[in-house]
Amino acid sequence: MIVRYVCSPLAVPDELSAVRGVVFDCDGVLVDSLDANRMYYNLIRERMGLLSMTPEEEEYVHAHSVTKSMARIIPPERLEEAEAIRRGFDYRDIMPYVYLEPGLRELLVLLRQKNVRMGILTNRTNTMDLVLETFDLSLFFYPVVTAGRISHPKPCPEGLHRILAAWELSASQVAYIGDTALDERAARAAGVTFWAYKNPALLAAMHIPNYDSLRQCLRKALPDPGA
Incomplete structure (x- = not known):
């Protein structure tokens, strides 16, 4: 090897x-897709009145599944709200930031x-x-x-x-x-x-x-x- x-x-x-x-x-x-992922999850947090992700959270969501990422960056009691917001997004709007x-x-x-x-x-x-x-x-x-x-x-x-x-x-x-x-x-x-x-x-x-x-x-x- x-x-x-x-x-x-x-x-x-x-x-x-x-x-x-x-x-x-x-x-x-x-x-x-680092910028696109950052934008995607920060838009969800923004619509919930939350601050942008920390650098550590940005690194986490870039590697993990959306389920684990949402659980990491959203308070547990607001996950259902966040999922409803996420389902309303069209990922095609993010694609111009993917290279x-x-x-x-x-x-x-x-x-x-x-x-x-x-x-x-x-x-x-x-x-x-x-x-x-x-x-x-x-x-x-x-x-x-x-x-x-x-x-x-x-x-x-x-x-x-x-x-x-x-x-x-x-x-x-x-x-x-x-x-x-x-x-x-x-x-x-x-x-x-x-x-x-x-x-x-x-x-x-x-x-x-x-x-x-x-x-x-x-x-x-x-x-x-x-x-």
């Missing part, structure tokens, strides 16, 4: 050639050319399809596992186990790209190799500074179909 390797096309480990599937987190990995990560599409095209399967495991609940539709990414990913489609969201490994079963691949053939401690813990619990995206503080087999570097590494490492 690669240990704390910083992705660079100048030194490509042989282990990368064994990858047959890559699972992506969504927020902070497929898209930059595709640079170099992602080119990476996905390469993985498809190399016959590497691609899936998504995210703690988003019901907005993942909208993200994929907005950026025209739906055809790249199967399966797409959200917090609303499993019993236990990350850091539970249930979602990764479901993807491994759908692909009929072993954990040693799959890597999970994430950017939070929840992603790291889910990968470790599932026995899947963890690649950290833009977060050097995580314990990961590989650290990815940007998708251009990863694409160049995988172009060298992955065998061509039929080779």
Whole structure:
């Protein structure tokens, strides 16, 4: 297993050639949605007469499911009120503040050319399809596992186990790209190799500074179909 390797096309480990599937987190990995998430939850708090989230709360909601996020930032006795406000929002109004990560599409095209399967495991609940539709990414990913489609969201490994079963691949053939401690813990619990995206503080087999570097590494490492 690669240990704390910083992705660079100048030194490509042989282990990368064994990858047959890559699972992506969504927020902070497929898209930059930090501002959008901050706006979304602060609008709910604002309509309730509450102050904006603290930096710690902003970090929490960026990684966790909407159910856990609401429980974290809303007083328990006002959760029903907050849910009613949230249901009245149209997430499409937030999408202009969500940005595709640079170099992602080119990476996905390469993985498809190399016959590497691609899936998504995210703690988003019901907005993942909208993200994929907005950026025209739906055809790249199967399966797409959200917090609303499993019993236990990350850091539970249930979602990764479901993807491994759908692909009929072993954990040693799959890597999970994430950017939070929840992603790291889910990968470790599932026995899947963890690649950290833009977060050097995580314990990961590989650290990815940007998708251009990863694409160049995988172009060298992955065998061509039929080779």
